[in-house]
Amino acid sequence: MRISQRHARYPFFEVARDAVEAAELSLPSLVAEEAPAVERGRERVERALLAGTVESETPREWSAQDELLSYPIARILVSLLDSEAAVRKYAAAEAETAAERIRADVETGDDGLRSTGNDGVSLDEVLAEFDLAETVVAEGSARAGDTPQWFRVGVGAYLDLQDPNWGDDWRLVNRELAEGRVRVEREELYRLLREAVARRVAEGLPFQVRGTDAGDDLADALEEGLDSLRGLLADRGRIGSIDVVVPDLFPPCMTNLVHRAREEVRLAPHEGFALMAFLTGIGMDTDEILAFCDASSLDREGIRYQIRYLRDERGTQYPPPSCETLAAYGLCHNEDEHWKIASHPLVYYKKRLAAADEDSYTDWRDARQAKTDEAGEGVAADDATDEDALGDDGSDADGDGDRDAAAEAEAVAGADPKQDEQS
Amino acid sequence: MDERTREYLTGRFGDYYRRAELTPPPAAGEREWGHIPWTAGSGTTMIRHQSLLDLGDLGSYLAREAPRHVYFSAARYDDPGASTMDAKGWDEADLVFDLDADHLPGVDPEETAYADMLAEGKAALVNLLDFLEDDFAFDHLDVVFSGGRGYHVHVRDESVRELDSEARREIVDYVRAIDLDEDALMETRPNETGTLRDTLRAEGGWGRRVHRRILALADEIEGMDDDEALERLREFDGVGEKTAGNLLTAFRENREALEAGNMEAGGAKRLVKKLLPEVVADETSPIDEPVTTDLRRLIRLPGSLHGGTGLAVRRIPRRSVADFDPLVDAVPDRFTGREITVEAAESATVDLGGETTNISAGENTVRECVGVFLMTRGAAEKATE
Numbered sequence: 001m002r003i004s005q006r007h008a009r010y011p012f013f014e015v016a017r018d019a020v021e022a023a024e025l026s027l028p029s030l031v032a033e034e035a036p037a038v039e040r041g042r043e044r045v046e047r048a049l050l051a052g053t054v055e056s057e058t059p060r061e062w063s064a065q066d067e068l069l070s071y072p073i074a075r076i077l078v079s080l081l082d083s084e085a086a087v088r089k090y091a092a093a094e095a096e097t098a099a100e101r102i103r104a105d106v107e108t109g110d111d112g113l114r115s116t117g118n119d120g121v122s123l124d125e126v127l128a129e130f131d132l133a134e135t136v137v138a139e140g141s142a143r144a145g146d147t148p149q150w151f152r153v154g155v156g157a158y159l160d161l162q163d164p165n166w167g168d169d170w171r172l173v174n175r176e177l178a179e180g181r182v183r184v185e186r187e188e189l190y191r192l193l194r195e196a197v198a199r200r201v202a203e204g205l206p207f208q209v210r211g212t213d214a215g216d217d218l219a220d221a222l223e224e225g226l227d228s229l230r231g232l233l234a235d236r237g238r239i240g241s242i243d244v245v246v247p248d249l250f251p252p253c254m255t256n257l258v259h260r261a262r263e264e265v266r267l268a269p270h271e272g273f274a275l276m277a278f279l280t281g282i283g284m285d286t287d288e289i290l291a292f293c294d295a296s297s298l299d300r301e302g303i304r305y306q307i308r309y310l311r312d313e314r315g316t317q318y319p320p321p322s323c324e325t326l327a328a329y330g331l332c333h334n335e336d337e338h339w340k341i342a343s344h345p346l347v348y349y350k351k352r353l354a355a356a357d358e359d360s361y362t363d364w365r366d367a368r369q370a371k372t373d374e375a376g377e378g379v380a381a382d383d384a385t386d387e388d389a390l391g392d393d394g395s396d397a398d399g400d401g402d403r404d405a406a407a408e409a410e411a412v413a414g415a416d417p418k419q420d421e422q423s
Numbered sequence: 424m425d426e427r428t429r430e431y432l433t434g435r436f437g438d439y440y441r442r443a444e445l446t447p448p449p450a451a452g453e454r455e456w457g458h459i460p461w462t463a464g465s466g467t468t469m470i471r472h473q474s475l476l477d478l479g480d481l482g483s484y485l486a487r488e489a490p491r492h493v494y495f496s497a498a499r500y501d502d503p504g505a506s507t508m509d510a511k512g513w514d515e516a517d518l519v520f521d522l523d524a525d526h527l528p529g530v531d532p533e534e535t536a537y538a539d540m541l542a543e544g545k546a547a548l549v550n551l552l553d554f555l556e557d558d559f560a561f562d563h564l565d566v567v568f569s570g571g572r573g574y575h576v577h578v579r580d581e582s583v584r585e586l587d588s589e590a591r592r593e594i595v596d597y598v599r600a601i602d603l604d605e606d607a608l609m610e611t612r613p614n615e616t617g618t619l620r621d622t623l624r625a626e627g628g629w630g631r632r633v634h635r636r637i638l639a640l641a642d643e644i645e646g647m648d649d650d651e652a653l654e655r656l657r658e659f660d661g662v663g664e665k666t667a668g669n670l671l672t673a674f675r676e677n678r679e680a681l682e683a684g685n686m687e688a689g690g691a692k693r694l695v696k697k698l699l700p701e702v703v704a705d706e707t708s709p710i711d712e713p714v715t716t717d718l719r720r721l722i723r724l725p726g727s728l729h730g731g732t733g734l735a736v737r738r739i740p741r742r743s744v745a746d747f748d749p750l751v752d753a754v755p756d757r758f759t760g761r762e763i764t765v766e767a768a769e770s771a772t773v774d775l776g777g778e779t780t781n782i783s784a785g786e787n788t789v790r791e792c793v794g795v796f797l798m799t800r801g802a803a804e805k806a807t808e
Contacts, residue, residue, distance in 0.1 A: 159586055172593040178557075178628070183626055
């Protein structure tokens, strides 16, 4: 079987698995030869854990065969990491990348104009791959060649793939359910497919690599370089919530990253990851981090992407690496011998907060909050005026709701004179 | 319950099972079985973790044991007889719904008469079936009278048998309209000319139910003169003269837009929020959540006897649901052929088998089904004949 771009782009498809088998290549010998697929397999896992994608940073370096074979190699590596978190993060990253590729393929369409020439898949093929061909039907009569906007998904499959934690609009109760099918938009269908891919990838992981002579040899050969990945995952101490943002007390390694980003130095992916993990770890939400990193070399989409990934879907967070791990990546140099205080950025920060007098620092949020309120007040008040004009018998609940919000915003902004001073 | 009563009921339940036509569920061998025997005292002991292999032939087993209550698991297991849940190896489970009069609004278990409870339960069952057949389009439904105060529905469509507890909770919440977001009923959609319109999401779900109600109201209005129609519309809380006028115009002149879900005309979107509570109250079904979300639940066996009423747990053919009267149709034939004497603690009235029996405190000679009903409920003891 010829190894195609399709196999390379969707290595978890059945046909791709078959292609790997048909290629009659032994993974142990690939590893022993240090074939490019092995290097790419490492990159695959590292990118998955650090950046939430398995897309290569240097895609031109790899052949279709390297790409395809890097997938089984990556599965061995993830199995060797032997951690539920690693499997989850890895599967999520494979799924994220796959979903983007599916979207690209589907929306390019099979019209012969494809510029990439990468042998893309059709939506029907993807659905068939996950046994969803029967249960998902396109709505209406889209013109030939048009990708439909709406689909109906069998309620069993919908409930199986959906997670109510994705948001209230995913809850079945808020859905158009009729004749056993749930109405979803195309983007939502991609989300469901992403979940299907993640499950396919996670299936059977981690598996036992060691235990036979051949397995032990394979594991030994791949062990090198696993330590740093393991380090990223092992730092899962319970640090407790912090929820105070005082940049002056950040550990030196983090301060260093912040400064460099603000001087418009482009951070390496693992540097950005370490910083985002720290900011998330001290309790900042997406909007706050975006505001905090405003006017820096970090781009907003990249930040959003990493935060989404850092926040585990189950609500637990992916904690930032320890100073030791950061040192292994050349990010922490034990500046000012801060390891003496604590060798973990979060613990260090927590200790410095505890040692500092509460009146001696200002929470970065307070300053920001005051500004936001000032801006927000005007907007909310406008809304209320609009609704007033609409209501003809004074019964419109919407109008009241917005007026309340406006009143509340006023109250918050006016309540604390200190905040006004800061802004 | 005294010993004579217990022995009598055990004997008669055994007689029932010797002739009973049992209707075991599909894949009976992959299910866990359990029963509660007749025992002295008020405590009940459930004997469970049994497989059909342990029991042998179901009919002769029941005839021999004559248990007070009989159950099987909604779940199918690799090893249903294993003594721990982990060791059983869960494969899948029927989706089960339970409507118990205890949980019905308007029912006070202490006050409401048994017949009224059952009627309430039946109304809730009809609502539930509407969801299951229309919204969910399930094909394999077993509707069962529980023999006690309610109804069970077993759904065995393949597409739901592997759903986890969380997914089943989504189904419960849908039926019960829990966390229904009234704002999510509307969305801004382009109409056929591409203009964005506030549109009711009427293609399914609760949006479709509200939509139907609005169209029904439009039908109702159509047959009225203007004054009558305006009066009807003003019945809605907060609808004044002006709004009612606008709505009437929309109903009269913009029917097509309404049918398409466009709620802009005449401010019809106000009606959505006003009608929603009514639609929910009328159409929801107060199913018991823990029963549906429990993947390892034991459910009464259709065809068995309920040890708290002496009524049969009856599978009801779908076409017969409307006419099913539990107080007639669930009375076992076995208990209608003769009279027995019981000692009642106090006076009572029992409606069974289409006849009303007045019971006075002390000895009464009554149809056997009435006697069994009173004894199983603890309201009478067997008297010597």
